[in-house]
Amino acid sequence: MDIVIPPRDHGSSTFHYKWDENGEVTQITRVKEDSTHPPVVQERQRRGRQTMHWPFQSIATDITRLSTPTTASPFARRATWQPKKPGDTDSIAQDIIPDYVINYIRGETPEMVARRTRNDGKLGERAVDIAHQHRIHQSRAANFEGFFDADSDRPRSSTGSQGGEERRILSGGRDGDNKGWRQLLVGWRAGVALNLLLAFVIALTGFVCFILVLAKTQLARQSVLFSGSCGVATGLDWGLHAVANVFGVVLIAGANYVFQVLSSPTRKEVAAAHQKKTWLDIGVPSVRNLAHIEKIRTLLAIVILVSAVVVQVLYNAVIFISTNITDAGQALQTCDVGVNGTLLGVAALLNLVIVIAIATVLARASFAPLATLGDAITSFLRDPDPSTRGACLLSKTDVRLGRWGGVGLNEAKYWVPRKHYWFSSPSLPHWLFTILVWCACAGLAAAALVVSLMAEHQLSPFGADSSSSSGSSSSITQLQLQLQLPSSVSLPAAALIASLPHILLAALYFATNSLLTTYWLSHESSLFASRPPAALRVSARPVGAQTTSLYLTLPRPASWCLLAWFMGMGFVASQSLGVVATTTATTSPVALGISGIGLLTLLSMLVLLACVVIGLGVFRSAPPAGMVNGEAVGNPMALRGGSCSVVLGSRCHLVDKYRGVRAEKEKEPWRYPLVWGVVHEGADEVGMTTRRTMGMVGHCSFTAGTAVQVDVGRCYA
DSSP: OEEEEOOGGGOSEEEEEEEOTTSOEEEEEEEEOOOOSOOHHHHHHHHTOOOOOOTTTTOOSSEEEEEOOTTSOOSOOBOSOOOOOTTOOSOOOOOOOOHHHHHHHHTOOHHHHHHHHHTTTTTSOSOOEEEOSSOEEEOOOOBOTTOBOTTOSSBOOOOSOHHHHHHHHHTTSOSSOOOGGGGGGSHHHHHHHHHHHHHHHHHHHHHHHHHHHHHHHTSOSEEEEEEEOHHHHHHHHHHHHHHHHHHHHHHHHHHHHHHHHHHSOOHHHHHHHHHTTOOOOOSSOOSGGGGTSOHHHHHHHHHHHHHHHHHHHHHHHHEEEEEEOSSTTSSOOEEEEEEEHHHHHHHHHHHHHHHHHHHHHHHOTTOOOOOSHHHHHHHHHHSOOGGGTTOTTOOHHHHHTTOSSSTTTSOOEEOOOOOOBGGGSSOHHHHHHHHHHHHHHHHHHHHHHHHHHHHHSSOOOSSSOOGGGGTOSOOHHHHSEEEEOOTTSOHHHHHHHHHTHHHHHHHHHHHHHHHHHHHHHHHHHHHTTTSSOBOOEESSOOOTTOEEOSOSSSOHHHHHHHHHHHHHHHHHHHHHEEEEEEEOSSOOOEEEEEOHHHHHHHHHHHHHHHHHHHHHHTOBOSSOSOEETTEEOOOTTSOTTSOOHHHHHHTOOOOGGGTTTSOGGGTSGGGSOBEEEEEEOOOSSTTOOHHHHTTSEEEEEEESSOOBOOOTTOEEO
């Protein structure tokens, strides 16, 4: 079928169209007419007529064919509207052919287009390309790749998963760009903000209590909250110590969280450390990193951590109970529950210091730590670490021995699989420190229990004794082993001495939390080599399919259980060793009372904690990626010996051979669900036999596509 369409505005050119039997436009021919008139554009300018062109009037060739070439670029066409780049004086490109024009030329109605779409492309291809010698036009679904933001010279990227596109649309067009208060709703900033809120509530409660005590005692050092029955006094003492330990452990847990954020290195600090042939910890609380990060963060981390421990000790020393005996035991004795105003004021001030320090962390808007495993992987995929190139199977043992980072030091390695248990994830010094702190806590509790049993031949009651409320002369001074203190030691000083064991419990919390965090860091890493692709979990500004969470590495259930357990141990410790203050008509002796039942309970909780940690340690890493004699053994992504920035960097080198020509999502793989494995078998060409490829060196890395398992008999670099 042939048809001739005259030119618009009575121009000098006419177009001749040809259709085939299926209704497809097969040829467009420009029919030139002899004319002595000046060019059309100049004529229109003189006439002042409309300057909008007919859709195909800008085609410069005489013959143009409509087809869908198989060699055309697979990229989707850009949208028909594009805002100008700032400072760009060029006009908007007008050579894009909208879909409705193509459909109109075909003679298709919207109903026909919809029916063809439902029938999987029947009734003709939807993508019609007009190809000529100057450019190729593709009619495809529009995307916005290359659009310029209103306030930036950087074009937007169209990469990202469907979830990332939805997130960008719902967030107003910004992908991973949370500014202002929105930063406080996601990632590590949300966790720090939550801990800041808890610290502020505790500080406010402390100041209110201090003001009430100050108003009642009029600057006196001690205040009596209750005086009366010893049974009621004991219950009140238990309740106040329980609240004090809840507050104290919450502050310690929050300080540990903020400490982990502050001690997490930035990429710049990691690069500086690698240049010095050393490594940094990523994803765990690290004292080692303090020597390699900026000084202000080191100072803030130390201040927050030390202040939280001191506040825990002071809160347990603020409250004490004393027994009053007026007539040598003949009269009914009473008990007082007292509060030391001075210690309470110091604790409130230190709590305020914690609040200010945490707020300072949030105020640092430019701080971008590598706080999670996903942060490190994203950073190393974006900007690969040059010191670990060619060493994709680097181990922490190699790093300790210095076999990395130099010319000729990064060499290809064979994968040697072996079973990986969780207890092999923390380093040996890490284990030694944890065992030392646990032995100190358990050893002191066991020694005190033995002394108590030898002196009393029975388990003394838990906490302060309330049997005296029945009228008998028995009191805490008679039923508990007493360690008499010199007369020069005041009651507040004795309370501080009795609270010192909480320092060991705080140290045990830090050590245990760090140990469990290392467990889960290795577990999270091993999952990338043993299951379908998974999205990266980052600590801030997720893009594409990436996710974020309040917790950094240790999952919330494990963290909450550990928090509750140490709250219980703190309360039991406060009732196992306490102040024994007895007031008579002539003397007021002060001693330390030991509770046998309390010590036994505390020792049992310590043993149970050790059993849980060791029990988790015998878990094996995620379903392994290697096969040996038909048995699944080993996981190359399990972190043996603890966190190490060098090891993580070595796992994140993309294949240079395919850079620039790989699939679209391989250009920015961190935006997609990832898997780690063999991405390059080492064969130079497709179809090489197994015998010839055995000597080739393969490569392992993260990929958003497919990867194969690491082969035990192959060499990788």
